[in-house]
Amino acid sequence: MDRQPVSARVLNEAIAWQLRLGDETAGPQVNAELQRWLSDSAEHAKAWAQLGGIDQQLGSINSPSARHALQISATSQRRRATGRAFLGLALFSTLGIGLALQSQPLPVWLADERTGSGEQRSLMLADRSHIQLNSRSALDIRFDEQERRLFLHRGEVLVETAPGSDPRPFIVETEQGDLRALGTRFIVRQERDATRLIVLQSAVAALPDSLQAGRTVRAGEQVVMHRDHLDDNQEAPIAADAWSRGMLVVEDLPLGDLLATLGEYRRGYLGLDPSLESLRISGSFPLSDTDRALAALPPSLPVRIERHTDWWVKVVPAQPVSPPGK
Known part of the structure; x- marks a missing residue:
């Protein structure tokens, strides 16, 4: 099936x-x-x-x-x-x-391994490779005599393949295709309709489902893989694996993208006023305490945190907008 x-x-x-x-x-x-x-x-x-x-x-x-x-x-x-x-x-x-x-x-x-909101999990695989699942992630582990294969259904995984001479290929499969490790350390993230690969060490071969040939992505590079093509290789984001150490490091990131990531580590609704969508931010934020991360926004951006309950939080303009005629 x-x-x-x-x-x-x-x-x-x-x-x-x-x-x-x-x-x-x-x-x-x-x-x-x-x-x-x-x-x-x-x-x-x-x-x-x-x-x-x-x-x-x-x-x-x-x-x-x-x-x-x-x-x-x-x-x-x-x-x-x-x-x-x-x-x-x-x-x-x-x-x-x-x-x-x-x-x-x-x-x-039905996945072999799953994490919930704000949860991370580290695993040592049978070949002594190490993986770390990020928040809200799910994957299957399928090792046999021919290959070592992970299927990432959702979320994000950091992979560090075991040193040695295991002849079996190590492959991370997603909905968009296969990523074959070439003795390496890398991140795979399942996004809405694509897979993002970030290579931290060595190299990974990316092969979309609908292509006969793929492309090698080397250390310090990232690529977005679709089912029928690969985007151009780009420079990897700074400290892309910081989440594995409990921190989120961003550089010139849209505020909406930051909140979407923080939302993966908390329960309930975390919203953004549409008038703030053009704002961008750089900095580091603790993933284990998203309330503290949100509190760091107002000193550097013209925003305030509107908290209705612990489950309903919204980032809005620092100065409330007056109704017409006021």
């Missing part, structure tokens, strides 16, 4: 089709409508196949209670549906994550 992630929107639609098929009141036209939906997009067919293959993936789930809960959700298509609210309640009561399958692609929830 293709384990590359599909969007949450398409996964929601696939779950809705399962519910319709399980509804005893559904008419004979439902099957025809489903076939049209499946033929509309390859991603639709992929999402449908992933839902149907849940039982095959349960072998990687070690917890009996978690495995049982996933089996319940996987077989829901064979039961009479009682609506999305019931599905959400069932998932919440068994997994404690509410509408889990609707909020993220299935491979994220």
Whole structure:
């Protein structure tokens, strides 16, 4: 089964089709409508196949209670549906994550290793390579006699391959293609519709899915990989791996991008007033204390932190804008 992630929107639609098929009141036209939906997009067919293959993936789930809960959700298509609210309640009561399958692609929830908001994890692999997962990340580890392969479903990973003469290639796979390590230390980040590779030591060969030949990216360089092409190699950002030591270092970064990164390390809403989108900032910020990072903004930018609750924070202009006529 293709384990590359599909969007949450398409996964929601696939779950809705399962519910319709399980509804005893559904008419004979439902099957025809489903076939049209499946033929509309390859991603639709992929999402449908992933839902149907849940039982095959349960072998990687070690917890009996978690495995049982996933089996319940996987077989829901064979039961009479009682609506999305019931599905959400069932998932919440068994997994404690509410509408889990609707909020993220299935491979994220079934991944070998996952991190939550503000969490990082360091792992020593079987070949003694070292990886560090950033906040909100998920990956699978697939080592066999032919190759050492990681599949990054979401987020960011820092890889340091083990020294030695292991003949098996070390590959990080993403939705956009393969990144083959050439005895190296590098970062892979899954972005919205692309993969960002930052090489810290040695070199990495980048090969998009739809190309026959790739390109080598060397130490001090970065590249953005799409499924059908590679952007030009660029200079790597300063201190790109600082997050692995609990810091975020930025140089002339749009304020919105900074807040998006800090938002990965906290729960709730972190917003930006649209009038501030042109502001840029440089500096270093602690990732373990995002409130302290936000407090560092007003001294250097014309902004203030508007805090409604710990879960609802917004960066707004330092001086409130007066309504017209005032």
